[in-house]
Amino acid sequence: MEQLLGAHTSTSGGVSKSVDLSEKLGFTAMQIFTKNNNRWIQKQLEEKEIEAFKTKLKNSNIKYVVSHDSYLINLCATDKEILKKSRIAFLDELERCELLGIPHLNFHPGSHLGAGEEDGIKLIAESINIVHDKTKGYMVSSMLETTAGQGTAIGYRFEQLQKIIDLVEQRERMTVCLDTAHVFAAGYDIKDPMNFKKVIKEFDQIIGLERLKCFHMNDSKKELDSRVDRHEHIGNGFIGLDGFSNIMNDKRLKKIPKILETPKGKEQLEDLENLKVLRGLIK
Numbered sequence: 001m002e003q004l005l006g007a008h009t010s011t012s013g014g015v016s017k018s019v020d021l022s023e024k025l026g027f028t029a030m031q032i033f034t035k036n037n038n039r040w041i042q043k044q045l046e047e048k049e050i051e052a053f054k055t056k057l058k059n060s061n062i063k064y065v066v067s068h069d070s071y072l073i074n075l076c077a078t079d080k081e082i083l084k085k086s087r088i089a090f091l092d093e094l095e096r097c098e099l100l101g102i103p104h105l106n107f108h109p110g111s112h113l114g115a116g117e118e119d120g121i122k123l124i125a126e127s128i129n130i131v132h133d134k135t136k137g138y139m140v141s142s143m144l145e146t147t148a149g150q151g152t153a154i155g156y157r158f159e160q161l162q163k164i165i166d167l168v169e170q171r172e173r174m175t176v177c178l179d180t181a182h183v184f185a186a187g188y189d190i191k192d193p194m195n196f197k198k199v200i201k202e203f204d205q206i207i208g209l210e211r212l213k214c215f216h217m218n219d220s221k222k223e224l225d226s227r228v229d230r231h232e233h234i235g236n237g238f239i240g241l242d243g244f245s246n247i248m249n250d251k252r253l254k255k256i257p258k259i260l261e262t263p264k265g266k267e268q269l270e271d272l273e274n275l276k277v278l279r280g281l282i283k
């Protein structure tokens with residue numbers, strides 16, 4: 001089977017429009033926001049739009065969809081009001097995915113804002129448990145994304161993600177997304193072939209490869225261990241083509257969908273270039 005490849009895709013004009021654009025660009029996988037990523041509240045999805053999305057998707061070549069949650073959400077916010085808003089918004093994100101039939105909701109664990117990593121991790125797990133309790137039986141997974149560890153962001157070590165998963169009650173609902181730019185900036189050297197193998201082994205030992213359900217394929221504008229989150233086109237950053245070749249040619253990772261989050265214009269033609277580069281690396 002060919003590797004599932006695609007990019008974060010615009011939903012301008014309605015969620016179902018993302019399927020049209022992804023099809024046009026030849027994607028087999030895509031990521032979308034199901035609401036404006038910079039707003040707390042947004043009107044519910046219309047039945048018509050949900051049906052259009054599902055029908056188009058069924059008749060398309062897109063075999064994998066993931067939703068990315070709003071950037072405002074912080075599941076370990078120190079401010080009580082923000083924390084409450086974040087939990088409500090996260091619940092709403094899961095509900096939107098469930099309605100659209102999207103199997104994964106990708107999210108950044110959270111930023112502890114000075115409270116400390118241990119407290120942050122506990123609060124994130126508590127938030128997830130509260131929301132999971134309200135959504136029993138949902139098929140959508142809660143997908144933790146690895147982070148660059150910028151500022152007070154949690155999730156820049158595999159151990160931190162596993163600690164969160166350990167504290168979640170409905171653990172079968174937890175999956176993980178590995179963002180290449182983020183892990184590289186966090187200090188995991190995926191560029192060097194030998195070290196890449198070590199990183200994947202570490203992921204497998206600490207979290208388990210069975211939870212890895214997505215890759216965010218981004219090169220990094222910043223150096224190894226910079227702890228700064230800046231995405232670059234594939235091959236133009238510090239990870240470079242060697243790093244992406246490691247991923248594209250690892251047998252265990254072939255079945256894991258790969259999504260670009262690299263800079264792009266409205267037409268997303270840059271995505272075509274980046275996908276061509278990735279495909280060209282397959283040996």
Ligand code: ZN
Nearest residue numbers: 068107108145
């Ligand atoms: Zn993200």
Ligand code: MN
Nearest residue numbers: 145179216261
């Ligand atoms: Mn990402």
Ligand code: MN
Nearest residue numbers: 182229230231
């Ligand atoms: Mn990022």
